[in-house]
Amino acid sequence: xxxxxxxxxxxxxxxxxxxxxxxxxxxxxxxxxxxxxxxxxxxxxxxxxxxxxxxxxxxxxxxxxxxxxxxxxxxxxxxxxxxxxxxxxxxxxxxxxxxxxxxxxxxxxxxxxxxxxxxxxxxxxxxxxxxxxxxxxxxxxxxxxxxxxxxxxxxxxxxxxxxxxxxxxxxxxxxxxxxxxxxxxxxxxxxxxxxxxxxxxxxxxxxxxxxxxxxxxxxxxxxxxxxxxxxxxxxxxxxxxxxxxxxxxxxxxxxxxxxxxxxxxxxxxxxxxxxxxxxxxxxxxxxxxxxxxxxxxxxxxxxxxxxxxxxxxxxxxxxxxxxxxxxxxxxxxxxxxx
Amino acid sequence: xxxxxxxxxxxxxxxxxxxxxxxxxxxxxxxxxxxxxxxxxxxxxxxxxxxxxxxxxxxxxxxxxxxxxxxxxxxxxxxxxxxxxxxxxxxxxxxxxxxxxxxxxxxxxxxxxxxxxxxxxxxxxxxxxxxxxxxxxxxxxxxxxxxxxxxxxxxxxxxxxxxxxxxxxxxxxxxxxxxxxxxxxxxxxxxxxxxxxxxxxxxxxxxxxxxxxxxxxxxxxxxxxxxxxxxxxxxxxxxxxxxxxxxxxxxxxxxxxxxxxxxxxxxxxxxxxxxxxxxxxxxxxxxxxxxxxxxxxxxxxxxxxxxxxxxxxxxxxxxxxxxxxxxxxxxxxxxxxx
DNA sequence: CGCCCATCCTACAACGTTGTAGACTCGCCT
DNA sequence: AGGCGAGTCTACAACGTTGTAGGATGGGCG
Numbered sequence: 001x002x003x004x005x006x007x008x009x010x011x012x013x014x015x016x017x018x019x020x021x022x023x024x025x026x027x028x029x030x031x032x033x034x035x036x037x038x039x040x041x042x043x044x045x046x047x048x049x050x051x052x053x054x055x056x057x058x059x060x061x062x063x064x065x066x067x068x069x070x071x072x073x074x075x076x077x078x079x080x081x082x083x084x085x086x087x088x089x090x091x092x093x094x095x096x097x098x099x100x101x102x103x104x105x106x107x108x109x110x111x112x113x114x115x116x117x118x119x120x121x122x123x124x125x126x127x128x129x130x131x132x133x134x135x136x137x138x139x140x141x142x143x144x145x146x147x148x149x150x151x152x153x154x155x156x157x158x159x160x161x162x163x164x165x166x167x168x169x170x171x172x173x174x175x176x177x178x179x180x181x182x183x184x185x186x187x188x189x190x191x192x193x194x195x196x197x198x199x200x201x202x203x204x205x206x207x208x209x210x211x212x213x214x215x216x217x218x219x220x221x222x223x224x225x226x227x228x229x230x231x232x233x234x235x236x237x238x239x240x241x242x243x244x245x246x247x248x249x250x251x252x253x254x255x256x257x258x259x260x261x262x263x264x265x266x267x268x269x270x271x272x273x274x275x276x277x278x279x280x281x282x283x284x285x286x287x288x289x290x291x292x293x294x295x296x297x298x299x300x301x302x303x304x305x306x307x308x309x310x311x312x313x314x315x316x317x318x319x320x321x322x323x324x325x326x327x328x329x330x331x332x333x334x335x336x337x338x
Numbered sequence: 339x340x341x342x343x344x345x346x347x348x349x350x351x352x353x354x355x356x357x358x359x360x361x362x363x364x365x366x367x368x369x370x371x372x373x374x375x376x377x378x379x380x381x382x383x384x385x386x387x388x389x390x391x392x393x394x395x396x397x398x399x400x401x402x403x404x405x406x407x408x409x410x411x412x413x414x415x416x417x418x419x420x421x422x423x424x425x426x427x428x429x430x431x432x433x434x435x436x437x438x439x440x441x442x443x444x445x446x447x448x449x450x451x452x453x454x455x456x457x458x459x460x461x462x463x464x465x466x467x468x469x470x471x472x473x474x475x476x477x478x479x480x481x482x483x484x485x486x487x488x489x490x491x492x493x494x495x496x497x498x499x500x501x502x503x504x505x506x507x508x509x510x511x512x513x514x515x516x517x518x519x520x521x522x523x524x525x526x527x528x529x530x531x532x533x534x535x536x537x538x539x540x541x542x543x544x545x546x547x548x549x550x551x552x553x554x555x556x557x558x559x560x561x562x563x564x565x566x567x568x569x570x571x572x573x574x575x576x577x578x579x580x581x582x583x584x585x586x587x588x589x590x591x592x593x594x595x596x597x598x599x600x601x602x603x604x605x606x607x608x609x610x611x612x613x614x615x616x617x618x619x620x621x622x623x624x625x626x627x628x629x630x631x632x633x634x635x636x637x638x639x640x641x642x643x644x645x646x647x648x649x650x651x652x653x654x655x656x657x658x659x660x661x662x663x664x665x666x667x668x669x670x671x672x673x674x675x676x
Numbered sequence: 677c678g679c680c681c682a683t684c685c686t687a688c689a690a691c692g693t694t695g696t697a698g699a700c701t702c703g704c705c706t
Numbered sequence: 707a708g709g710c711g712a713g714t715c716t717a718c719a720a721c722g723t724t725g726t727a728g729g730a731t732g733g734g735c736g
Binding site: 002047048049050051052054055060061062069070071073076077079080083084087092093094095096097115116138223224225227228253254256257260261279280282283284285 | 340385386387388389390392393398399400407408409411414415417418421422425430431432433434435453454476561562563565566591592594595598599617618620621622623
């Protein structure tokens with residue numbers, strides 16, 4: 001059906017290798033020959049068979065991206081950034097959803113299906129630091145996220161502790177002293193929840209405010225529903241607070257909704273800040289203060305170093321850690337006179 | 339590096355074709371031989387080279403999905419559903435972002451890069467009905483969305499007219515008579531905006547209410563910002579209305595936010611309904627009434643018929659149109675005594 | 677004049693897989 | 707006994723591409 005090098009070669013009266021050379025911009029070709037080949041190519045509508053090319057070269061030009069779910073806005077926006085970054089580097093992205101499930105994640109690391117790709121950007125949620133050794137795979141892998149640190153691969157992550165500290169400090173700077181936290185994971189030390197909670201505690205410590213465990217609401221997932229439920233629990237518990245730090249924007253928005261239902265005014269009664277800088281927070285009522293974790297920078301760095309590993313130039317460079325710059329974004333939900 | 343059939347064959351003391359047969363579950367193999375091969379396979383950690391396989395078979399097991407942007411929640415949730423539907427059928431999904439740009443869209447239809455896939459799910463935004471002939475491509479293609487009707491390919495779409503009519507009828511049933519519309523596209527007949535506006539008009543007609551052009555706010559894109567801007571314009575224009583139909587949830591949420599800023603109570607002053615059933619609308623304040631367009635059904639149907647076309651069993655079946663079932667979902671933003 | 681080198685092109689093999697054709701062994705039927 | 711079909715396995719070619727080795731031509735230089 002589709003034209004091959006052979007067809008073009010026949011039409012142009014040259015060998016297939018010459019056609020291949022034309023396509024690959026080989027230098028030493030007579031202008032006239034080149035022209036003739038080009039004409040044959042466009043006449044036959046030839047375009048190279050990528051499977052064959054990749055069989056020969058060992059490269060597919062495709063990278064895999066494994067995330068929990070695209071319906072979680074954070075990962076949708078991350079995927080968006082990554083696809084754009086990959087496009088700038090001539091790569092395509094194949095997306096795999098793990099559902100945040102550990103078994104599914106481990107599956108992907110060992111699955112042969114992934115061989116249609118040159119490397120993998122991997123953002124686990126179910127795996128924990130003890131699973132780090134599973135990252136020892138024989139294909140290029142760049143780890144994203146906050147579940148595993150010190151693993152055997154390159155790792156790109158946001159500055160969780162620092163930025164959570166800045167978020168908390170921001171609320172403190174508004175005169176708030178009783179800051180609730182929504183989204184903790186019980187017992188977690190490493191992982192977004194653990195790290196961000198640590199940042200929160202550090203900020204309190206700096207301000208000389210004792211940590212009150214009753215102010216922390218724990219959730220399993222970080223969906224809107226969990227934010228809502230957590231906030232209901234906090235309110236029911238009767239604990240007092242004048243601010244809230246949502247471990248991500250989605251949680252914060254879910255919680256904010258419940259706060260308002262309960263008649264609390266934001267930011268006057270409760271000042272709120274989230275984390276992730278989702279587009280959604282720009283149009284909520286009130287607009288949501290947040291941490292911009294530098295998503296584009298994460299995407300760009302991740303794709304760049306994955307490509308470096310794929311090209312093999314860095315063969316024996318030891319695993320590297322990258323932390324991106326963050327920024328506190330003040331919007332209405334925390335806009336109080338300082 | 340990686341083991342090949344040859345290595346396995348050598349280790350098991352059989353021909354490579356026998357190994358291939360074992361892998362492909364060929365019937366007539368002695369149990370003992372099979373066992374020996376299996377052992378060699380797991381010992382060497384062999385897994386088939388998909389590029390070679392796809393060169394031989396002409397299939398990659400990957401389908402493409404071209405959408406405007408994943409950061410638009412609707413497309414993120416659509417992609418989520420499609421990836422899941424594809425997984426159920428043993429397919430992987432490669433995602434391409436067009437930015438809703440016509441040139442980029444046309445590019446994809448002619449691009450050789452797509453040859454790493456067996457077929458394409460294509461959701462254009464920039465192309466219009468006059469571009470329909472560009473869909474005449476030599477690879478399996480299933481069209482999604484509302485930009486092009488009657489094109490040369492299979493098409494899966496939601497019931498735009500019917501569901502917009504139902505949405506409008508819902509507001510009418512709440513006693514509302516002046517229903518503003520946010521998200522019109524000037525002059526558009528075909529396309530989500532055109533069709534949904536038509537549904538709106540049909541509902542009015544049925545209720546014997548004259549159509550007032552001043553109630554329609556036009557936008558270019560359907561982002562939150564556009565919903566917000568449109569609503570500001572409507573308010574500034576001084577036109578009176580007691581309800582609003584947002585052509586999608588994102589617009590509705592952006593507009594709702596402005597309405598509330600302006601001191602209007604929802605749903606008492608203005609009843610609101612959107613379109614898409616985004617997760618976000620479940621946790622907004624107030625929660626957003628909407629149309630569930632049957633996203634999972636769209637995804638499932640689209641992947642199914644694409645796979646049918648890929649398998650070629652339907653060689654000469656003419657292009658088919660599929661319309662999914664929709665549902666009106668009433669939430670707080672339109673919850674009035676009837 | 678003869679040699680060498682650059683230019684331009686070609687033949688062939690190889691990447692790892694699967695389809696095709698066929699070899700060989702049995703047991704069973706005629 | 708001979709033939710036939712089913713079961714088991716193998717050799718070979720082919721998918722479309724690119725790397726390698728090398729052939730042919732012509733110009734420059736000793």
